[in-house]
Amino acid sequence: LATLLNAGAIHNTRYHSLSIHLRPICRNAICSLSSLELRQSIDLVYDYTILGSRNWSLRKLFGQGIMSSCPLAISSTIYIETTSNATNSFQLSPTPDEYITSTRGGFVNEFAKYIIKDKPMTIAATYPEHHYYTVNIPPPLYANQYKTGYGQQKGGLVTKIYNNHWTPLDVVLLQNLPWYIPIYLHTMKIESNGIPMIPLQMIYKPGKVREKSHSLELVLRLPSKSTTSIKFCFDYIFLKWQEYPPDANHGFYIGSTIISALLPLGRNYTGIPQDGSLYADSFNASRNSYLVQVRTEPVVITLPTPDFSMPYNVICLACTVVALAFGPLHNITTKRLILKVNNDNLLSKMKKIGKKLFGVKED
Amino acid sequence: MLLITVFSCILFIFNVNCDFNSKALERFGENSKGHTNNWAVLVDTSRFWFNYRHVANVLSIYRSVKRLGIPDSQIVLMIADDMACNPRNPRPGTVFNNAKQHINVYGDDVEVDYRGYEVTVENFVRLLTGRLPPEIPRSKQLLTDEGSNILIYLTGHGGDGFLKFQDSEEITSQEMADAIEQMWQKQRYNEIFFMIDTCQAASMYEKFYSPNILAVGSSLVGEDSLSHHVDPAIGVYIIDRYTFYALEFLENVGPNSKRTMGEFLQVCPKRDCISTVGVRRDLFRRNPFQVPITDFFGSFRPVKLLKNIHNETFN
Numbered sequence: 018l019a020t021l022l023n024a025g026a027i028h029n030t031r032y033h034s035l036s037i038h039l040r041p042i043c044r045n046a047i048c049s050l051s052s053l054e055l056r057q058s059i060d061l062v063y064d065y066t067i068l069g070s071r072n073w074s075l076r077k078l079f080g081q082g083i084m085s086s087c088p089l090a091i092s093s094t095i096y097i098e099t100t101s102n103a104t105n106s107f108q109l110s111p112t113p114d115e116y117i118t119s120t121r122g123g124f125v126n127e128f129a130k131y132i133i134k135d136k137p138m139t140i141a142a143t144y145p146e147h148h149y150y151t152v153n154i155p156p157p158l159y160a161n162q163y164k165t166g167y168g169q170q171k172g173g174l175v176t177k178i179y180n181n182h183w184t185p186l187d188v189v190l191l192q193n194l195p196w197y198i199p200i201y202l203h204t205m206k207i208e209s210n211g212i213p214m215i216p217l218q219m220i221y222k223p224g225k226v227r228e229k230s231h232s233l234e235l236v237l238r239l240p241s242k243s244t245t246s247i248k249f250c251f252d253y254i255f256l257k258w259q260e261y262p263p264d265a266n267h268g269f270y271i272g273s274t275i276i277s278a279l280l281p282l283g284r285n286y287t288g289i290p291q292d293g294s295l296y297a298d299s300f301n302a303s304r305n306s307y308l309v310q311v312r313t314e315p316v317v318i319t320l321p322t323p324d325f326s327m328p329y330n331v332i333c334l335a336c337t338v339v340a341l342a343f344g345p346l347h348n349i350t351t352k353r354l355i356l357k358v359n360n361d362n363l364l365s366k367m368k369k370i371g372k373k374l375f376g377v378k379e380d
Numbered sequence: 381m382l383l384i385t386v387f388s389c390i391l392f393i394f395n396v397n398c399d400f401n402s403k404a405l406e407r408f409g410e411n412s413k414g415h416t417n418n419w420a421v422l423v424d425t426s427r428f429w430f431n432y433r434h435v436a437n438v439l440s441i442y443r444s445v446k447r448l449g450i451p452d453s454q455i456v457l458m459i460a461d462d463m464a465c466n467p468r469n470p471r472p473g474t475v476f477n478n479a480k481q482h483i484n485v486y487g488d489d490v491e492v493d494y495r496g497y498e499v500t501v502e503n504f505v506r507l508l509t510g511r512l513p514p515e516i517p518r519s520k521q522l523l524t525d526e527g528s529n530i531l532i533y534l535t536g537h538g539g540d541g542f543l544k545f546q547d548s549e550e551i552t553s554q555e556m557a558d559a560i561e562q563m564w565q566k567q568r569y570n571e572i573f574f575m576i577d578t579c580q581a582a583s584m585y586e587k588f589y590s591p592n593i594l595a596v597g598s599s600l601v602g603e604d605s606l607s608h609h610v611d612p613a614i615g616v617y618i619i620d621r622y623t624f625y626a627l628e629f630l631e632n633v634g635p636n637s638k639r640t641m642g643e644f645l646q647v648c649p650k651r652d653c654i655s656t657v658g659v660r661r662d663l664f665r666r667n668p669f670q671v672p673i674t675d676f677f678g679s680f681r682p683v684k685l686l687k688n689i690h691n692e693t694f695n
Contacts (some may be wrong), residue, residue: 024472025488
């Protein structure tokens, strides 16, 4: 998989994300032995307008084809979803090794399967001339996060969750905030389509300054076809000057809010079931519910930054004041004033000017 | 009476100085292992978009050094800010060093070892002296031995006696000299080529007191090093003068080149660089004109073909 990670091609996408998941799994049915499973995945969303045309190939998407199968793997496979071939047909070349039909939760999906062997290969898809763009049905659950407020004293954070399903949905919202964003629980307002609602359950662990981060976990029952917003306020606090990064005015990142839900329907659901590990385990994997975790965008919070040049300014000013105060005082206390007779005729004046010009000391 | 005491004091001081010099001469011959491998420590210390040229400087030297044979495992690359993925970069994923030639020095296979906030004075000194905690990965350590020739390249904003790291701290020339002396005491280098491209660069190497160092700076104390040209498409200055002419020299150097360090020290005369290139060679025991440039910029990998199989027995 790593051979396909060509930086130039990856950054040409509309959305990309890398993830690593570690979890313990049972090695046998009675779970007497357990092992650690590491799952590395990359999600990429390509845009036809950036690619140029609707026809795609592995070489176009990743900059190169696949050289060979992974030497350490038991199997290396590629699955291409061809469910839309009935409405928006495209030709795959070379022909797939196998076609798989998967029925999941009542929804039928078709996949084309390619087994990667030890020789180089690439896959290409060509669409016919006329483009038919289908209307996309929005997913049953998605969320946004943004900050509100003005000024440098207090601010607010809002998480909006959209439930497009026709039945109410139970979700768990998890938010971890760093210790320098002290949120106030009494300012929390949860509203659904404008009507205030109470969470089913709440676990709030307040943080400690410089020790622990704040953690908020809510269980909400989202009404059907609704927009729920969770708002709370926090104060901006000052950090110690060593705790700011070198570019303090950039701001600090707050991680995403994670919203977990068990969807009742498996439409457009491609997640691997919890008891499976490979993508192939998701075929015909009808379950009672399907786990989905939605992550919102991270937010940048600009904390009020002190003026880092102030220590230098204070030192300069204080030293100048001390010098200005001490200098004349020293002069007055250590020098004696003597009265001198002044001969104001022209010759003595010329002599004085001459002495000054040639740098001779006056006595 | 006063004159006699002053005169005898001066004589006494001269005696003491002479003793010090002979001791230093003895230390020169201490390393008997000779040159066996090459390392490079390339550091860019500037943050923010308008310091694009410093990142382009260090990446260009990285490319040259890598092309001439030093592997990534022996290059420690420290870059203080991300220019390639900066939101202000009109060509994202790329860093250019020449408005005309369009060489993307960022490329696909750049390996940055210290990035962003990790480029600090403490990390730099710890890297040089080797005082890193054991859990630091190998790519972030300078695993040199007494046969290593190290190329140290620093670029950024500097002043008389200091180099600014990340707009928030400085490393002084005395700290730099002490770190290198610690390296000598721990036998972590055979020879060092110290290259620095900042304003008043010569002040950084003036305090060195360890043997086997050849140092070159892009300007003398009191002079500013200037940048070369602006790329109107990107909107910032993209390379500094001294590095630009140094790269021109290195472009004609291959892994088997016969060019010498002496020629490299003469690159960028005053009419090109506007500032005067400063060189310090009193701590270097060889004549730079007899030192091949691949001693520092390339990778020393002597390969000897054996016609028959040797059986080694150890009693």
